[in-house]
Amino acid sequence: MPETNYKPVVEVTRGNVLESIHFGAIAVVDATGRMLAGYGDPYTVTFLRSSSKPFQALPLIEMGGMEYFGLSEAEVAIQCASHSGTDAHYEVVSAFQQKVGVGEEDLKCGTHPPMHEPTWKELIRRGEAPTPNRHNCSGKHTGMLAQIKMRSLPYENYLDVEHPVQKTILQTFAEMCDLDPQKVPLGMDGCSAPVFAAPLFNAALGYARLSDPHALPPKRAAACRVITQAMMTHPDMVAGPDRFDTVLMQAGQGKIFSKMGAEGYQGIGVLPDVLEEGSPGIGIALKISDGDLSGRAAPLVAVEVLRQLDVLDGGQIDLLKAFYTHPVLNWRKLEIGEIQPAFNLIYFG
Numbered sequence: 001m002p003e004t005n006y007k008p009v010v011e012v013t014r015g016n017v018l019e020s021i022h023f024g025a026i027a028v029v030d031a032t033g034r035m036l037a038g039y040g041d042p043y044t045v046t047f048l049r050s051s052s053k054p055f056q057a058l059p060l061i062e063m064g065g066m067e068y069f070g071l072s073e074a075e076v077a078i079q080c081a082s083h084s085g086t087d088a089h090y091e092v093v094s095a096f097q098q099k100v101g102v103g104e105e106d107l108k109c110g111t112h113p114p115m116h117e118p119t120w121k122e123l124i125r126r127g128e129a130p131t132p133n134r135h136n137c138s139g140k141h142t143g144m145l146a147q148i149k150m151r152s153l154p155y156e157n158y159l160d161v162e163h164p165v166q167k168t169i170l171q172t173f174a175e176m177c178d179l180d181p182q183k184v185p186l187g188m189d190g191c192s193a194p195v196f197a198a199p200l201f202n203a204a205l206g207y208a209r210l211s212d213p214h215a216l217p218p219k220r221a222a223a224c225r226v227i228t229q230a231m232m233t234h235p236d237m238v239a240g241p242d243r244f245d246t247v248l249m250q251a252g253q254g255k256i257f258s259k260m261g262a263e264g265y266q267g268i269g270v271l272p273d274v275l276e277e278g279s280p281g282i283g284i285a286l287k288i289s290d291g292d293l294s295g296r297a298a299p300l301v302a303v304e305v306l307r308q309l310d311v312l313d314g315g316q317i318d319l320l321k322a323f324y325t326h327p328v329l330n331w332r333k334l335e336i337g338e339i340q341p342a343f344n345l346i347y348f349g
Contacts, residue, residue, distance in 0.1 A: 008122025212281025
């Protein structure tokens, strides 16, 4: 990928010397399709990874799945989650499956240790191996199986790109992001589900439409509002203790929803009237070029984008200080440097 797609977004110093730089690209788009701001190449094409989960959950809700199965808001939110695998997450996914009439043995996401370290240590202490419902994508997979149940479809191959459920999800994603579904690059995610690549601009547009769906058909608009409200009401279901999506939505007080994706991706929606009275909802999509395996760059950039847009005030930024500009500490907890943003958004007329 051309180096010009990405520009410096985060600097890490040691003493007074610049030691490391993270590069990234950003797009900020409103629900009318207007590019408000960007940095680097806002048309960079990259995989959304788990940032696509709200779009993957949308068809089930639009079809009336919440009413059909009697789902709670928490069970809607966990479909959009990369959850930490806590007991609370496990219980919500299990209850969701009981309503649908499936079990965790039906999931094809695989297994991994819970992201929540205390939970993982407790499972070890009890001699329990992690099961599919501890997988961070188990809610998404359960949502796919729920759609299959509603439509009386086979579920043995539900992750195949040619399965009707996956075709419906792709079509919905493409419509939300103003893309031709035949031209959306596909890959396989870590949980074996299909995953989409899109220009940052189009992904940000999709998030803007999720946040402000007034121009969408009524059923879809209502489904968008159900999903975003569930995420903001139950941010603990979307991620988990001390994780960025959860803390950001808690700080956002019902005005911001957020979903990270692997390899340094972040999607954010800001509701209407937040930028100013009468302003449309906006979407933000950003990508850290090196994959941000440490997890230190994407959240910092996200907070800085929201600060530059005047979405967050000082008190809200204080709540997010663990993810924002802060000292670099060594093993003795001595301050040896700083990690800080290194960009200014470019605004478009």
